[in-house]
Amino acid sequence: MYDPKSMKAEEFISHEEILDTLAYAQENKNNEKLIDTILEKAKLRKGLTHREASVLLACEMPDKIQQIYTLAEQLKKDFYGNRIVMFAPLYLSNYCINGCVYCPYHAKNKHIARKKLTQEEIVKEVMALQDMGHKRLALEAGEDPVNNPIEYILECIKTIYSIQHKNGAIRRVNVNVAATTVEEYRMLKEAGIGTYILFQETYHKESYEQLHPTGPKHNYAYHTEAMDRAMEGGIDDVGLGVLFGLERYAYEFAGLLMHAEHLEAVHGVGPHTISVPRVKRADDIDPDAFDNGIDDEIFAKIIACIRIAVPYTGMIISTRESKEVRERALHLGVSQISGGSRTSVGGYCEEEPEDENSEQFDVSDKRTLDEVVHWLMDLGYIPSFCTACYREGRTGDRFMSLCKSGQIQNCCHPNALMTLKEYLEDYASPDTKKIGEALIQKELGNIPKEKVREITVHHLQEIEKGNRD
Numbered sequence: 399m400y401d402p403k404s405m406k407a408e409e410f411i412s413h414e415e416i417l418d419t420l421a422y423a424q425e426n427k428n429n430e431k432l433i434d435t436i437l438e439k440a441k442l443r444k445g446l447t448h449r450e451a452s453v454l455l456a457c458e459m460p461d462k463i464q465q466i467y468t469l470a471e472q473l474k475k476d477f478y479g480n481r482i483v484m485f486a487p488l489y490l491s492n493y494c495i496n497g498c499v500y501c502p503y504h505a506k507n508k509h510i511a512r513k514k515l516t517q518e519e520i521v522k523e524v525m526a527l528q529d530m531g532h533k534r535l536a537l538e539a540g541e542d543p544v545n546n547p548i549e550y551i552l553e554c555i556k557t558i559y560s561i562q563h564k565n566g567a568i569r570r571v572n573v574n575v576a577a578t579t580v581e582e583y584r585m586l587k588e589a590g591i592g593t594y595i596l597f598q599e600t601y602h603k604e605s606y607e608q609l610h611p612t613g614p615k616h617n618y619a620y621h622t623e624a625m626d627r628a629m630e631g632g633i634d635d636v637g638l639g640v641l642f643g644l645e646r647y648a649y650e651f652a653g654l655l656m657h658a659e660h661l662e663a664v665h666g667v668g669p670h671t672i673s674v675p676r677v678k679r680a681d682d683i684d685p686d687a688f689d690n691g692i693d694d695e696i697f698a699k700i701i702a703c704i705r706i707a708v709p710y711t712g713m714i715i716s717t718r719e720s721k722e723v724r725e726r727a728l729h730l731g732v733s734q735i736s737g738g739s740r741t742s743v744g745g746y747c748e749e750e751p752e753d754e755n756s757e758q759f760d761v762s763d764k765r766t767l768d769e770v771v772h773w774l775m776d777l778g779y780i781p782s783f784c785t786a787c788y789r790e791g792r793t794g795d796r797f798m799s800l801c802k803s804g805q806i807q808n809c810c811h812p813n814a815l816m817t818l819k820e821y822l823e824d825y826a827s828p829d830t831k832k833i834g835e836a837l838i839q840k841e842l843g844n845i846p847k848e849k850v851r852e853i854t855v856h857h858l859q860e861i862e863k864g865n866r867d
């Protein structure tokens with residue numbers, strides 16, 4: 399039985415409903431009239447249902463696919479302008495008691511070096527990240543109640559927020575840790591986290607159980623209902639994701655959108671972000687061992703269809719993907735990217751010895767943050783280190799209603815320019831600084847209200863004098 403308002407995973411992610419959706423999408427993949435109607439609805443910028451979006455994903459007509467891409471790009475511009483939010487992952491610990499077959503942290507992997515950062519090491523890692531210019535982090539940890547209990551995660555968050563290094567502190571700490579209880583989500587909320595991120599990995603229950611044969615993560619319902627508990631614990635912003643490659647992509651796509659519909663139906667606010675990781679090579683892991691790998695073309699189509707289905711949801715792409723893939727994804731809907739990432743525990747301070755390999759997966763985009771910032775600006779994007787929404791309480795449904803009404807752009811654009819200016823003053827290479835300054839001058843002209851433009855110019859001058867927020 400399908401019921402988006404149900405609190406039971408198997409009802410809001412109903413297997414039968416997904417199969418029915420996939421059959422409907424296959425039947426209609428060349429139904430020009432229906433596809434045109436769905437595209438017309440999407441142009442109203444209020445999103446699509448999982449059934450409608452699944453038809454677009456299945457569509458095989460080249461001219462319609464082109465229209466999907468064009469619309470995705472337009473919606474991206476309408477809701478996010480040309481700003482791209484920057485972040486970096488910080489791996490705290492790779493101790494893990496789960497048996498996830500695609501992840502090198504799985505408990506049976508005896509040759510991976512197990513590491514857990516001490517608070518002193520965290521300070522060093524965070525300073526190294528701050529020296530690059532990062533202001534927004536995503537904390538990552540395996541699931542291990544003995545080595546990484548909630549108290550450890552909370553202590554790490556407290557340490558990170560307390561570090562005042564050179565030009566200020568880390569402004570937003572997002573957290574990607576295993577599904578937990580309402581009580582522990584409340585503690586994370588009180589610790590001041592930004593988004594709570596948890597990838598579903600796969601929405602297909604049977605595959606989920608096979609891919610997570612042992613450990614607490616084996617429990618499909620507990621994992622799938624985690625975002626409801628997080629919201630019950632007071633967390634406003636939650637981030638969904640699927641690990642593409644594990645199951646059939648069309649199944650995952652429908653499940654992902656049903657999950658978003660469920661959150662909206664029950665909590666009045668959909669996901670803050672959606673991540674689109676693909677399975678990568680890692681110690682003990684061969685991505686070819688999974689049958690459902692997707693090529694770059696399908697990957698681009700998924701991104702475009704997510705952008706159209708949930709236009710007000712941020713979309714994240716990590717350094718798992720190459721520069722080329724990321725460039726295309728930015729056009730089609732991605733609004734946040736990581737840069738200069740290390741996926742090993744302690745990786746920002748020290749290169750790992752060859753034999754240790756504690757990386758979670760191979761990074762494809764190995765460029766420095768400065769190179770990524772430079773590249774984004776060459777492409778006409780504004781790299782943004784902004785976290786003003788979070789600090790001003792524009793999270794959860796407040797953020798969503800602003801975003802849905804298109805208002806978020808009115809304050810995001812000047813904020814992005816000011817944080818970019820800070821980055822250019824404090825961290826950029828001379829070449830990056832030069833093109834950044836020119837970009838800021840050009841983009842000032844795109845602030846419609848004269849008063850706002852004047853205030854922005856004033857703040858930019860203050861930043862140049864050395865004043866920091």
Ligand code: SAM
Pocket residue numbers: 500501502538539540541574575576577596597599615640641675676677678679680683718758759
């Ligand atoms: N322990 C936490 C949990 O259970 O959700 C989360 C953290 S894990 C460090 C972050 C994510 O990395 C996982 O949710 C998974 O989707 C992804 N991941 C694991 N192995 C991967 C691989 N080989 N390639 C790409 N991504 C991978």
